[in-house]
Amino acid sequence: MQFIDLKAQFEAIREGVERRMAEVLAHGGFIMGPEVGELERELAAYCGTGHAISCANGTDALVLALRALGIGPGDAVITTPFTFFATAEAIVLAGARPVFADIDPRNFNVDPAAVEEAVRRTRSEGLWVPRALMTVDLFGVPADYEALEPLCEREGLVLIEDAAQGFGGEIRGRRACSFGTVATTSFFPAKPLGCYGDGGALFTDDEELAERLRSLRVHGKGGDKYDNVRIGTNSRLDTLQAAILLEKLAIFPAEMRKRQEVAQRYMRRLPNWLIGPHVPEGYLSSWAQYSVLAPDEAERGRIMAELASAGIPTMIYYGKPMHLQTAIADLGHRAGEFPVAEDSARRIFSLPMGPYLSPEDQDRVLDALHSLPAQAA
Known part of the structure; x- marks a missing residue:
């Protein structure tokens, strides 16, 4: 996958x-x-x-x-x-x-x-x-x-x-x-x-x-x-x-429709111990990523490891907020200044996403999430 x-x-x-x-x-x-x-x-x-x-x-x-x-x-x-x-x-x-x-x-x-x-x-x-x-x-x-x-x-x-x-x-x-x-x-x-x-x-x-x-x-x-x-x-x-x-632009509208279908399938079956993405009413997402929040940082690590063992790739976007990046340390920021961004960075991870993610592969992802051991949920 x-x-x-x-x-x-x-x-x-x-x-x-x-x-x-x-x-x-x-x-x-x-x-x-x-x-x-x-x-x-x-x-x-x-x-x-x-x-x-x-x-x-x-x-x-x-x-x-x-x-x-x-x-x-x-x-x-x-x-x-x-x-x-x-x-x-x-x-x-x-x-x-x-x-x-x-x-x-x-x-x-x-x-x-x-x-x-x-x-x-x-x-x-x-x-x-x-x-x-x-x-x-x-x-x-x-x-x-x-x-x-x-x-x-x-x-x-x-x-x-x-x-x-x-x-x-x-x-x-x-x-x-x-x-x-x-x-x-x-x-x-x-x-x-x-x-x-x-x-x-x-x-x-x-x-x-x-x-x-x-x-x-x-x-x-x-x-x-x-x-x-x-x-x-x-x-x-x-x-x-x-x-x-x-x-690619010629097929982009069709791909956008497929992205919505993939996102809807995730929404219908996502386990309730994960917080799924929010799209405000009247908005349409292009679903560049399908990012979810784990209960905490340790649980995120366990969930991602279990998925990896099942052959399911995941990614973290983004694990370190910009104000804590070494390259701009001279701005003088410190941990705790932007608590929502910092909490999101500790808990977020992304599931496979795209217009060519088949229902069968998506079911593999969702089945794997639902079968996780209790300590990872």
């Missing part, structure tokens, strides 16, 4: 992927070839935004967003402590200060009330200017934008949506990557929409911001590649990856 079955997906789209790749090899436009522009148009149409700007990876997308918005030294960016390190890393790379706000214990996304408190606290300290909120659509569930968008408007913050895991999610029909001033996503292979290497994209309705992003991703170019009007970087999506993503 695979944790995420990318091989089954490839078999389903092999003919189309190989045809697309052969076309790229034939025309030879390996960097910024025609498939890149085609993909950007298709991505913007899918998400309902005016512009989609591809780039080399999801981390670059975050840094590009911050730089295009002019966020840097002296600025504070409010974000969640419970996600992959790239979110905080991008803020530091842009020269700004990550300021953490604790999470909602039900869906692991940043808590709007905690964001408001973080803004107040940062302003009262007077060392950094709160400039932006960088949300994360963790595990595929969009953050609470119905509360966060008016909060940002009220507080004068730019809203940046990190939808690395959120592509395909929705709030009342409005799709992830369409929230805030700018949104980003990742096409890392294991993401809901993934390529066969690294890739990323940014989304915005702001024409001027879109042009700055296009310039920044290619060394700050102006009218042509030898006219450099700003300091940028080299962050282009290669054409082969764009070709692969076009083929």
